[in-house]
Amino acid sequence: MSYILQTNRLTKAIDERVIVNDVNINIKKGEIYGFLGPNGAGKTTIMKMITNLWKPTDGTIEIFGERLTSSSYEVLKRMGSIIEFPTFYDHMSGFENLKLHCEYMGYYSPKSIDNALKMLNLSDASNKPVKSYSLGMKQRLGIARAVLNKPELLILDEPTNGLDPAGIKQIRDLLKMLCTEYDITIMISTHILSEIESIADTIGVINQGKMLKEISMKDISEMNTTYIELSVNDIKRASYLLADKLNIFNFKIIDENNIRIYDKNITTQDVSRELTLGGVNISVLHTKMETLEDYFLKITEGANK
Template identity: 65%
Template structure:
């Protein structure tokens, strides 16, 4: 699959401090790329360089097969973005702000402003001045502006900031719709792992300005270590039964009431039967797998050790 966006040894140094170092990321056409990292990891800086708001100290950025330069105006017209919090002419209405954006972009399509407002559920607020908008409404208006000119690539920096759970779900659904139904490629940064886990095709993890890992969600799912979690009243007794009666070497006591079993030779039903026969009281057995949060924490902890 073609990479619509890629960076090559992207580095940014400011005031003698390296903020981003040797970042090589690849965003494939028609996918959602989740850009993960704790606050201050370098997510926004990378996105600012991709959108030409900041210039790299070294390295390069390729968009739609072309190397990005300070004069890549036509290439940038094929993108939409929200970097940090969107800003507007506060005294103008949401609709007027979007119409001005169309003029600025040289984009003229009848009904496009109304469609963008409807897409973000802002029809009623469209005629009101932006200064009357809540933080969440401004965030949604920013998204309406980002999708207004039918971009091929959307760069979204923390797009659910300021939104309540209902609004977050709406934006999540919108991003998947934009990708699947409109063919728009998205690069979405976030520190909320559950948000990315539910929509992303690929993730890139950045930590201390370095890209620690780039991997598809399918690869994570395929490589995740599935396990059975056992809740018991007496972990010592349960551990004895697992080791002595079932000859299970691969389990881990998590705390005084929880054991993780990483051996799949016995089903939950078989384990429950053996525990009951050996007078081990248990509250439940559940099958689980490594989450994106588990994977992320493991990567960033490994990154800390290497620093």
């Protein structure tokens, strides 16, 4: 199997506090890798090490089959990235900022800047100073800069920060296009799971500096559980009736009104009949399938226990 990026026991400590601990990442060529975790989990720290902004305390990073060192200049030229919030020369236009980046990277292809601006819907603002850009426009300009030199590996740290729903969808579509049409491998971090669910091939779940799980979306889809979700007015009585009348014990109380039933042998009709006869009012009753968010919460909550 061809991996474009791998880390081995990657560790980072600052002032004797370990913020990333023994993290192994394996990203295959040509895939979109969703790097998931709550704020403060260590995602940005790892991406800073991958892009050579920070040095690991321990462990190794291999990119394109080469071990990353302080002199890996040619490796870094084959990458594009946004780490945290992109910064620019505010007095210069968007076009001028991208042109400067091309000069810095030693890259220039005819119309590459115009194409990148068009791709990110920034053509009309290309000659305006960046200080006049909105937060979302600056974020899109950062993505334009990251993809300008058609990198083989794209590292994006929370790239949809500051974007409205339409902008988020545009970025999702763009990432899928870059992966399928340009064969760019993409690593994207986020704490917003809905951004990743429809585009990722593989996810890595990190929490408190440790990698909890690395799994393909296909495997998650195959193991997804169908369940019955209901909202009731009396959670204690509903729980009693499920166990006593329907002999169901594989259920979970979500909060003071909601229950999820994981018993595959029970129907919504059975649940509705017994709870209604038992004097429980049901406001919601439907069958659902576990989402990536459900899987993520299951993994992270289990690790915190």
